[in-house]
Amino acid sequence: MSAVLERPVAAARPDPALAEQPDVRPTGKRLGPGRRRRLAWVGPLALLLLWTASSATGLLDPRILSEPWTVVATAGELITDGRLQENLALSAQRAGLGLFFGIVVGAVLALLSGLSRVGEALIDGPVQIKRAIPGLALIPLLILWFGIDETMKVLTITLGVFVPVYLQTHAGLRGIDLRFVELAQTVGLSRAGFIRKVVLPGALPGFFLGLRFAVTGAWVSLVVVEQINATSGIGYMMELARTYGQTNIIVLGLAVYGILGLLSDGIVRFIERKALSWQRTLAA
């Protein structure tokens, strides 16, 4: 049966005569989105142009919304005197810490609850309750417990972050095909090997989905804690600008939040594409 073992040698070179041939073919209706193109910047650019045009023609009152060039100039000033970097660093640190703890807590709880019935009985209910309470409604209690220092801010972000990570990872874990569990048993995987080879990779798509919600959620929580109770950070900078009616600084803050949000989402998506390269979906 050696015939079975031969694979056809692939790829004859393209025929140069083919280039001159007409290419007439029936075209069926294409339902997928088509080949992947890097066009994510088109929408934002159009928005920016619209804003610039409206400001330049005087359609947009600068007291309502500052002109783009004023915002750029303000950014220059704030960078020169160091206020922007200082506030940005503090904000990024809060968001980063909250995100980190939230991801760890969410992922660990999801694993504990997904892999054992006892874990699920203990963990899933409380998390569902936490999910039903808007995260920001906990702020008064957190302030009473922890004061208004960094602990409270990071904790608020953590509490907002861990829920989506938990939910999506748990769903991903529970969605792992039972046939793979059987397979793991027949090849004699240990418990640890089963978790490493089957459970974790199987739950990864869910985890990344949760991560994207989490990153967005982290910035939302950050804005709230910085505008309610802070003496530093981008949110505080904007809140202060409101007092003085400085739309340019407010718009700058919004732009910074927007850039941070886009950037972090892009990073997560990049990691996701690398980690889930085995997937073949509409996105690819």
Next chain:
Amino acid sequence: MAAHPGGLTAAASAPAAPSAVSVRKLVRSFGTKSVLDGVDLDIAPGEFVALLGPSGCGKSTLLRALAGLDHEVRGGGVISVPDRVSVVFQDSRLLPWDTVLGNVTLGVREHDADARARKALAEVGLAGREKAWPHQLSGGEQQRVALARSLVREPQLLLADEPFGALDALTRIRMHGLLQDLVAAHRPAVLLVTHDVDEAIALADRIVVLDRGRIATVRPVPPAIRSSADAAGHESLRRDLLTALGVEAARTTEPAAVGR
């Protein structure tokens, strides 16, 4: 196996060599529905047994019992299987997030797992595809990876649950040849569950027909009949088996209709 010289051998008769598989009075039921109703079966080391039966006769239940995959199923009886058992399922069951090589080494603890997996992949004709993702392979290739995965742990017993059922007819015939070569090289005892009479005759040393949870018929397959559809006795064996399966053997007037 030389233990089956062509005469009828009763399933439960004690073979000369210690058996690889020994099943006694196996009973399994789902709720009130009895699926296996007192099955006795021995498979000698290196023997290839095909388990035939209509849908719902309990053949998959028997295989899953031997594989230890029926934790939730009520039942009784005594099962003895070797230490190293491999299972091939109807679906290739490759982990989509692992490469071909990673799938073959799954659960292999020896330090030379990669080298052994490469060797097994070469044996099934997939040398050079170690880094591919499962979805990049055809259905037949995926099933060959599954065969490599089962062989890499040098099983004493290979359990195959309709392993070629999802493949097209041409690929299936090629896979029969490949499986014969692999079994000849590694000599595991094999239990092949199938509903394809011709597949059973082409591959097995012995054919066991299961009907409503009991062993209805046991027929050895003489090597001459196994290797040629034109051999004397091939057609009558085929007809007997179809009758045992409750099928009117209408096509028997055209021998070798399924040529191989």
